[in-house]
Structure formats: structure tokens, C-alpha cells
Amino acid sequence: MGQLLAFLVKYRAFFTFLFLELICIWLIVSNNDYQRSAYINSSANFVGSINETSDGISEYFGLRRVNRELAEENARLRAQLLMKSSIPVDSLDQFRIESDSTDSMRYELTSAEVIANSIRNANNFFMIDKGEKDGIKPEMGVINTFGVVGKIRSVSKNFSSGISLLNTRNSFSAKHKTSNRIGTIQWDGRNPKTAQLLYITPDVEVQVGDTIVTSSYNAVFPKDILIGTVESRSIDANNTYLNIGVSLSVDFGKLSYVYIIENIKKAEQDSLSNSNLEDF
């Protein structure tokens, strides 16, 4: 016993080291899995408010670009509006009244500002200035005017943290628009401007410049939201799948304003797919 104690005392620095590293490993394991359910909520508000202040300073430098993007988006929306106003041939068309307005609505958008964002790690996250108070919940999709940004991971009262598309542990269901083939979009951790489209078989005609959009096979995003365009294609060594590099339409280095998509029927969709797990 005495020898054991002497041993412990002699190497006390090493044992303290082990103990502290174990605390760290426990923190890493419990907090850094990609859903991070055990996010420290009390600190999130403090960290969020500091991030907000620091973002408030850097925001001024991006105002000109944000203005231009908003003007472009306005123009695009106005163009869509003009296309809609065609004169109905049959006047009855005008009087179609919905019996229940919730039936026709599936998605609701909330706008938010990105207050912290990283793009150079292997697993990148961002933080936005809207939280539980504004109706944000985990697993909601995040887009901006250019395309898919990511999804919400955890929520505190006033802030939420999200998983960027630039996260090697995150993947989204995607569709090759011209062939309607479904694949998975995943980032490989290298270049923040390109991601990989996986599981597309070589028989599909994929051209450089083809559009990749979100598929309808998920409850997070509406279908046909832009992800990017095909940048390169090659057949892998086993000739089973194509290696497709997708040039992302969103410039993650310049994220400023985003929209959070709420799928109103997500709970219904999830409960149906969970009740028939073996089918999916």
C-alpha cells in the first residue's frame, strides 16, 4: 500500500495530466458529436451575445455586398411576380378558396443573421442570432439566397448553432437535376468551395456545369433548392460510382444573412417514417 502511495505521489503530475485529459475527452465526446445535444445552454447566450457584438463591428465592412445581394434578390423576386400576373382565361380560376390554409403551406421561412462562422476546420459550424424565442428548433434547414447552407443543430433562448454543409460528418440528400438521380452531397474537408456528390452510378450522363439541387427525400429542405454545379467528374477505380466534384453555389466565407426553413409537416413525416422503420 505504501509503495502504491509513493508511486502515486512520485508520478502525481502524470496522474493529474491523465485526469485532466479524461475530463477533456469526456467533454469532447459528450459535446462534439455532430448533433451535440448536450450543448451548454447557459454559456450559449453569453457566447452568442459576444459574437453578436463582434459581428456587429465587422458587419459594416460587408454592407455594400449585402446591399447588392438584396437588390439582386429583389429584382429576381419582382421578375417572378411579373410572370405570375397573367390574365386568367377562365374567371373561375380566380375564386379557388382553400378550405384550410395550413393544407397548402408546408414551409415557413425566418430570416436571421450569421454571427459566427468557420470554414477552415474539418467540421465547421455557424451561429445565428435567432433562437428558441423565434421558433427555431433543431434539425431545421438553413439556406441563403444562393443555396443550401446547413441545418440547425442546437438552440438556446436567443441563439442557435448550426452544422454547416462544410462538415465532414454531415451529408444531405441531393439530386442531379437533368437526370433526376438521387445522391448524397458530402464535404471532404479540403476545399471550402467544392463538395462531393456520392452514389451516382456511371450510367448517368453527368456533364460539367450540370445543376445539383436538394432532393425531395428529406424532411429538412424543400426540393429543388440549389446546392451547386458540377465542376469535375471521373469514374472511380472500381467502376461502381462516379466521383463528382460540386462547386458550391454558396460562398461560405461570406455568409451574412440566411433563412431558416421550418417544415410544418416534419413531425408528421418523421412519425410516419419512424413507425415503419423497416421500410425505409
Next chain:
Amino acid sequence: MSRNTLILIVSFIILVPLQVLVFRNFVFFNLGFCFIYLLLLLSIPIETSITIGMIIALVAGLIIDLFYQTIGIHASAGVLMMFLKPYWLRINVPRSGYEVSHLPLIKSYGLGWFIVYSLPLILIYSLAALFIEAGNTGLFWIILLKALVTTVVTLFFVVIVQYLFYSNSR
């Protein structure tokens, strides 16, 4: 000692916010980060016990982690660095030997000694932090490159900050 404690507390108050608010937004050559707050850990006196050094690293690392959204990663890398620091100091004794109440910085033992002292420690920190963050070895070469660039950039800033702010404080 009390003067050194004051310097350490002031550098904690300045370096941690500097890291979190300013240097977090900078990425050098698209690869390297700058962990300027390592200057705080590097400047902990030689006679401080290894346990206290590791606890300071844990606390500072956790604060950094809160803002980097990587709870535990920088803390564990910092603790590892502070565990190895005394052993490395014992091997790498300056020609004149250590003097009590001198912080292990450029002004005490010179630039050459400081670079030899801090380069391996920063490298270990960068390797640990970046490899834990990536969580797999699939990105081995790119992470290695990132760690090397991070080490050089961090060392550069750690030296520059000392010449700018620490030289007159004696």
C-alpha cells in the same frame, strides 16, 4: 513573483479576448490559424508546478473552445502542451541557466532560445488540436500541412507581440 503574477493576469485578460474576437477571424494562406493565446501558456514561470500549469491551460482552453464551438479540444491540447513543457524546459536549459523570477520569454533568455523552446510546444499543440478536431486520419496530409502552417504563423505572432508589448514592461 508578484510582478510576474500581475503580468500573467494582464496577459490572460488581453490575450484570451484577442484570440476570441480578433484572431479567430483570421486564416493565413487558407490553411493556418493563429493561436496567439499560447503566449499566455508559454509565459507561465518555470517554477510554477506542473499541475497549476495544466489547470490554467484547461481553463483558458475551455474559454477558447466555447467560442470555437469545439468544447474540450483546445483544452485537451493545452493540457498536453503544459504537461510536456516542464520536461522540455529541463532538457533545453539556456547557457546561463534559469533565473528565479524570470518569465521564460525572449527578454529573459533571448530570441534563439525562445524559438527552440516554443516551436516544438506549439507544434504539439497544433497537431493535437487539429487532429482531434478532424476526428479521423482520412485527412492526414492536409491536417499535417495545416498544423505546420499554424505553428509557423503562431510562432511569428507570439514573437512579434513580445517585441511590441513585453520589452518595456520590465
